[in-house]
Amino acid sequence: MSCYRFINAERGHYPVRRLCPVLGVPASGYYAWQTGQQRAVNQQTPAWETALVKTFGVHQRRYGTRRLQVALRQNGHAVGRQRLRTAMCRRGLHALQPKAYTPRTTDSTHGLRCAPNRLLDQPKPTQANQVWVSDITYLPLANGNWAYLRAFQDMGTKHVVGRTRQGWHVGATMPEELVTTALQRAFFAQSPTPDLLVHSDRGGQYCGNAYRALLHRHGAVRSQCRRGECYDNALPGTTQAESLWSRLKTEVLELREWPVFADLANAPASIADYFDYYNHDRLHSSIGYQTPYRAHQQLLQTKCLHKIKQGIRASC
Incomplete structure (x- = not known):
């Protein structure tokens, strides 16, 4: 004192x-x-600072100064990032930061036939459901075991395909069924467009007969990273999947007092809540600080209007 x-x-x-x-x-x-x-x-607290504290709390420490600035400006508060940093430092507000996770989820020594990398030299998708990317990540459980999560994400809109319990799957092991179940749910939730490209790594789960048959049945095309090509890891499809897992683990696990899931039943419930938040509430910088759901719906509406115009022209 x-x-x-x-x-x-x-x-x-x-x-x-x-x-x-x-x-x-x-x-x-x-x-x-x-x-x-x-x-x-x-001295009265500025309105923007009150809004800052509220927004930071609503998003549970998941927003840094970039997204906070956009969120505040959308609510009519024009404030720079430096002022946000100062206010956050003064109030002891610290955003979550990604950490390194090491368990290996890809085994490319299976000897099965892989597909070529069809993302090479391709421009960024401009339509929804044009390219989906997929990957497997691990989820730590309280008993020391692992659960494994598979999801499909739209490359153009960042939208995690599906609704609350569709488009992704959690299992105790990593068989081909982990992938096919998630893909079946994704197709059920979102009808694929002709020649939909589904990109993944070279894991054996993406080379099995059931997975390839499921893609063929829905008119989708398989794409995979090339063997021994480190530059493939820098391609948008690969980095997007890894970014989703990084954000999920940071923004779900780091909020817990003990950063693990209680059990295999607890993991899907928490993942469902996060994907719902990610799709409908979390602003994404690469799509103009929109939510993935809004960007996805806008592209679908644009495509629908384009088809209507083409139909009108064809009938004239």
């Missing part, structure tokens, strides 16, 4: 001009401090 705070606490029992000499501080210094404290109390 500072001298001035001590004087302020004891001034009801002793005169200020007696306390100050005892503590070796001037009385004028105390009164100047008291005036500053009163001014700070009377």
Whole structure:
């Protein structure tokens, strides 16, 4: 406790001009401090700072200054990132940061036939359901075991394909069924467009007969990373899948007191909640700080209008 705070606490029992000499501080210094404290109390918190605290809490520490700035500007608060940093530092608000995770989920030594990398030299998708990317990640359980998650994400809109329990799957192991179940759910939730490209790594789960037959039955085309090509890891499809897993583990696990899932039943429930948040509430920088769901719906509507115009022209 500072001298001035001590004087302020004891001034009801002793005169200020007696306390100050005892503590070796001037009385004028105390009164100047008291005036500053009163001014700070009377100063109203800016509306943007109140909105900052609320937005940071709503998104549970998942937003850094970039997304916070966009969210605040959407609500009419024009504020720079430096002011946001200062306010967050003053209030002790710290966004979640990704950490490294090491368990291996890809085994490319299966000897099965892989598909070529059809994303090479391809422009970024401009339509929804034009390219889906997929990957497997691990989920730590409280008993020390692992669960494994498979999901499909639209490369153009960042939308995790499916609804609450569709388009992804969690299992205790990584058989081909983990992939086919998730893909069946994705097709059920979102009808694929002709020649939909489904890209993945070279894991054996993506080379099995059941997986290839499922793609063929829905008119989808298989694509996989090339063997021994480190540059393939920098392609948008690969980095997008890894980015989704990084964000999920950071924004779900790091919020827990013990960063694991309680059991195999707890993991899907938590994943469902996060994917719902990711699709409908989380702003994504690469799609103009929109939510993936909104970007997905806009592209679907644009495509529908384009087809209607083509039909009208053909009938004329």
